[in-house]
Amino acid sequence: MNKQVSELDQGLLVVLSGPSGVGKGTVCAALRERMPELVYSVSATTRQIRAGEQDGVNYFFKQKEDFLKMIENDQLLEWAEYVGNYYGTPREFVKKTLATGKDVILEIEVQGALQVKQKFPEGVFIFLAPPDLKELRSRIVGRGTETEDTVNSRMAVAKEEIELMDNYNYVVVNDQVDLACARIESIITAEHLQKDRQIAKYRKWIKEV
Amino acid sequence: MNKQVSELDQGLLVVLSGPSGVGKGTVCAALRERMPELVYSVSATTRQIRAGEQDGVNYFFKQKEDFLKMIENDQLLEWAEYVGNYYGTPREFVKKTLATGKDVILEIEVQGALQVKQKFPEGVFIFLAPPDLKELRSRIVGRGTETEDTVNSRMAVAKEEIELMDNYNYVVVNDQVDLACARIESIITAEHLQKDRQIAKYRKWIKEV
Numbered sequence: 001m002n003k004q005v006s007e008l009d010q011g012l013l014v015v016l017s018g019p020s021g022v023g024k025g026t027v028c029a030a031l032r033e034r035m036p037e038l039v040y041s042v043s044a045t046t047r048q049i050r051a052g053e054q055d056g057v058n059y060f061f062k063q064k065e066d067f068l069k070m071i072e073n074d075q076l077l078e079w080a081e082y083v084g085n086y087y088g089t090p091r092e093f094v095k096k097t098l099a100t101g102k103d104v105i106l107e108i109e110v111q112g113a114l115q116v117k118q119k120f121p122e123g124v125f126i127f128l129a130p131p132d133l134k135e136l137r138s139r140i141v142g143r144g145t146e147t148e149d150t151v152n153s154r155m156a157v158a159k160e161e162i163e164l165m166d167n168y169n170y171v172v173v174n175d176q177v178d179l180a181c182a183r184i185e186s187i188i189t190a191e192h193l194q195k196d197r198q199i200a201k202y203r204k205w206i207k208e209v
Numbered sequence: 210m211n212k213q214v215s216e217l218d219q220g221l222l223v224v225l226s227g228p229s230g231v232g233k234g235t236v237c238a239a240l241r242e243r244m245p246e247l248v249y250s251v252s253a254t255t256r257q258i259r260a261g262e263q264d265g266v267n268y269f270f271k272q273k274e275d276f277l278k279m280i281e282n283d284q285l286l287e288w289a290e291y292v293g294n295y296y297g298t299p300r301e302f303v304k305k306t307l308a309t310g311k312d313v314i315l316e317i318e319v320q321g322a323l324q325v326k327q328k329f330p331e332g333v334f335i336f337l338a339p340p341d342l343k344e345l346r347s348r349i350v351g352r353g354t355e356t357e358d359t360v361n362s363r364m365a366v367a368k369e370e371i372e373l374m375d376n377y378n379y380v381v382v383n384d385q386v387d388l389a390c391a392r393i394e395s396i397i398t399a400e401h402l403q404k405d406r407q408i409a410k411y412r413k414w415i416k417e418v
Contacts, residue, residue, distance in 0.1 A: 162411045171407035190399035193392055198380035202371045
């Protein structure tokens with residue numbers, strides 16, 4: 001079997017990321033409601049399971065030594081340690097889901113997204129941008145009452161955020177959750193319509209005749 | 210001024226093409242109704258103006274010698290001769306409209322689209338595919354009652370159409386006009402959200418501060 005064809009026939013890995021506080025979680029939840037066919041990537045963690053949580057649904061709950069083995073065996077698309085606990089994205093779950101032709105969504109911090117990009121560059125990387133970046137000029141300059149220090153520090157933050165975007169395929173402003181979701185849905189639709197994926201599908205069909 | 214930034218800040222040239230009879234005209238008309246902000250690229254022609262037609266609206270009506278000069282001076286993105294008359298896409302109209310930030314749509318035969326791609330590779334090239342390509346397998350094999358010749362000739366046509374797709378960025382099946390339009394709208398939305406265009410916009414804003 002042609003490897004390239006079979007890869008192009010898979011689902012898409014959609015990576016939704018952006019600066020903290022931008023509303024990734026809210027947009028991701030709304031998007032999943034809007035597109036129930038999207039499969040949410042379940043993270044692995046070493047933290048204790050909480051009441052109401054289910055293994056394999058909220059997280060894959062792991063012992064620390066198992067988690068460290070997953071890191072060692074390159075079984076995680078990304079991982080990080082927060083306050084003594086490990087969190088990561090199991091490669092196997094993503095791979096298996098994509099192989100069924102379903103799209104997977106991964107909602108993740110910027111540092112994690114950069115790790116995923118290293119290991120899975122064919123993903124669709126979407127940067128969720130703060131709405132105030134949209135009014136960059138007026139925000140930075142203000143009403144003429146801002147000190148030079150304020151203007152400079154706002155400028156520095158804006159520049160940092162813009163440089164981050166360079167690692168992504170798309171930039172979506174989160175000005176309104178439903179608008180942001182509609183834009184992401186358009187991106188997913190368009191990615192599926194890309195020539196390479198479509199030709200691969202037709203070629204596969206012809207082969208099967 | 211940074212040339213790259215200014216180009217990325219322009220509108221998109223959307224080229225809608227596909228095999229004859231696929232319904233390009235119908236889809237294009239429906240799309241323009243759905244997206245009134247899309248500017249339709251007006252062709253130049255040497256044919257006689259007809260009652261009810263307006264110069265600059267239906268066509269730019271040209272004398273043959275003026276048209277030949279436009280070819281000579283590379284002022285057409287593509288051109289062709291049909292039954293003694295010349296038809297072509299004036300580069301100037303497209304360029305000026307894109308410079309205002311508006312998107313332009315060009316509905317055109319496959320040969321013309323290939324010419325446009327040579328001169329304007331940054332366009333968004335969309336191949337409108339016949340709906341029966343979607344049911345490729347069943348159509349080619351039929352109900353087991355097809356002769357080998359029929360199967361082979363259907364296979365040949367399908368393969369030709371698929372090879373054509375390779376020159377485009379996207380493939381949209383025209384199974385239903387409203388679905389095809391929605392897909393094209395998603396493509397245009399997604400193209401505007403591409404990182405390079407977004408970063409260029411933000412960088413321009415920062416520069417203007």
